[in-house]
Amino acid sequence: MFTSEIQERPATELAPEAIREHLEKMVQDPAFRTSKRSVQFLRYVVEKTLAGAEDQIKERTIGVEVFGRDPSYDTNVDHVVRTAAIELRKRLAIYYGDEQHKSELRIQLVPGSYIPQFLPPPSEKTEQISVAAPDRVDTPSPEPAARPKTRIYLWSCIAALSLLTGTLLYHWIRPLDAQYLFWKPVIDTPGPVLIAVGDVPDGPPTPVNDAPIPVIHRTSAPTVPFGDTVTIARVLGILSSRRKTVIIRREEVSSFSDLRQNPVVLIGAFNNEWSLRLTRQLRYTLALDRERHLIYIKDNLHPEDRSWSWPTDQPTENQGSVSGPRLQDYALISRIWNSDTGQVVVVIGGLYTYGTEAAGEFLSDPQRIAAIAGVPALKNPHSNLQIVLTTTVTDGTAGPPRVLAASDGSVGQTSQK
Known part of the structure; x- marks a missing residue:
């Protein structure tokens, strides 16, 4: 009984x-x-x-x-x-x-x-x-x-x-939940979210005189790399599930006035001028080493370091191909609260398209983004947050993203590696 x-x-x-x-x-x-x-x-x-x-x-x-x-x-x-x-x-x-x-x-x-x-x-x-x-x-x-x-x-x-x-x-x-906390400032801001997609660069950017950011060589082709497209879809899915209205535009036709009116998600790094501009005052920035033929993620606490870099002097048609070697790509994710626009801005970009794809996977997967659950800046919706990722590219496919560093974006903050 x-x-x-x-x-x-x-x-x-x-x-x-x-x-x-x-x-x-x-x-x-x-x-x-x-x-x-x-x-x-x-x-x-x-x-x-x-x-x-x-x-x-x-x-x-x-x-x-x-x-x-x-x-x-x-x-x-x-x-x-x-x-x-x-x-x-x-x-x-x-x-x-x-x-x-x-x-x-x-x-x-x-x-x-x-x-x-x-x-x-x-x-x-x-x-x-x-x-x-x-x-x-x-x-x-x-x-x-x-x-x-x-x-x-x-x-x-x-x-x-x-x-x-x-x-x-x-x-x-x-x-x-780490994913919820990351997107909370965007979700809680009234109004639609603007997704500004980087234009396809025609070769690597180049520095001009003492300009603070490299200059992008644009192309008239209205195309988006596959990895960037996947990331757009992932971000759209996250925001739509939270009942946010989303506007998608090319970065080239997104003015500063547009960025001031709405929370913004910028897709792309060196192919998105706004990504370059809005991250330049933070700890991790997008940089170009002309002498070494590298684009890289610069740690302003260690400006001489070029560990997180991608060579620009290799033929792009062989990068990540089935017949080519395994490559390492890097991505920078920045959630910027106190940006020049007065709105919360999220920047998602890899040095190459594989990094952008890996960053989109990281932000849309609750299990992967849980790796930064202990970062104090994540829990503060009014704090900047930066995440550096890496992915191994094999046979033209980006592998799982892995966190290299995370901080609040200030130069005095010690990263977690």
């Missing part, structure tokens, strides 16, 4: 067929139909328990087998299982809080673990207790008759409390 107490090993006296039948009914309910990962999570832990393998129900195992994570992934950084468990508990509370499901058997996660516990319906449990109890008097007492209502009330209170707790935890954890 089942009890409502937490057991070391979840009760499984209910017939597996009945549990599976109930599970299939649950996942078709509106409480679960809209959450694919809650259904996958629930199916996995239920089947493991019914198979007697509940000792395998652990965070890393679930992350690998349910959510496709690499077996060596860092559970301290990637909280996908914990977040999914909170969501699942919330949906279970919603499901069982519905009056039409009061008389059904129950599946719940044991507190402090991801192992499910199977409980009979409250009415069935009451009947079993009544049968087991010895007869005491011939006249029925009013107390036993009131027990079913008491139990239903208790379950309702538990379900409501679980729902409230799950909702609070969800909204408490969500703001700590």
Whole structure:
């Protein structure tokens, strides 16, 4: 007979067929139909328990087998299982809080673990207790008759409390998400977001006299590199999911007046003049070494360093090709709060198009951007933030982005490497 107490090993006296039948009914309910990962999570832990393998129900195992994570992934950084468990508990509370499901058997996660516990319906449990109890008097007492209502009330209170707790935890954890924190200043600024896309440069930029930024050689071809296009799509997806209206224009036709009216996302580095101009006062800037034939990301604390560079004296048609060598590209992401425009500006650009593509992947992937969750500037929406990334280019394809440095963009800030 089942009890409502937490057991070391979840009760499984209910017939597996009945549990599976109930599970299939649950996942078709509106409480679960809209959450694919809650259904996958629930199916996995239920089947493991019914198979007697509940000792395998652990965070890393679930992350690998349910959510496709690499077996060596860092559970301290990637909280996908914990977040999914909170969501699942919330949906279970919603499901069982519905009056039409009061008389059904129950599946719940044991507190402090991801192992499910199977409980009979409250009415069935009451009947079993009544049968087991010895007869005491011939006249029925009013107390036993009131027990079913008491139990239903208790379950309702538990379900409501679980729902409230799950909702609070969800909204408490969500703001700590690194991706949300990065885009928060853009999302919270009223009005549409302007995405200004860099024009395709005809060769590397060149310095002119003592000009603070290199000069871009423009081309009349209205084309955008593939990597930049992918990044535009990724940024558009992020902003659209937050119900932001987006305007996309070529950088060449985006005036300073346009940049003052809206929050702006600049795509491209050396092919976007605004990217060059608006980052020049920060710690990490885009620079050109004419003597060494390099474009590079300059660290103004170490101006002599050329580690983050791309050669400009190599034929562009062989860069990153299948027959060419593996290459290393670099990207600079800058979230500028106190910009010359008076608006928040996000600059996303690689030294070459592979870096831009890798930067777009980094900003749109909650797991990858979690690598900068500990940077203080990320949590302050009124602070500048700069991130330097690298990616290895093999067979014409950019590899996963990797963080090299992150800071608030001031020259006195120590980067995290």
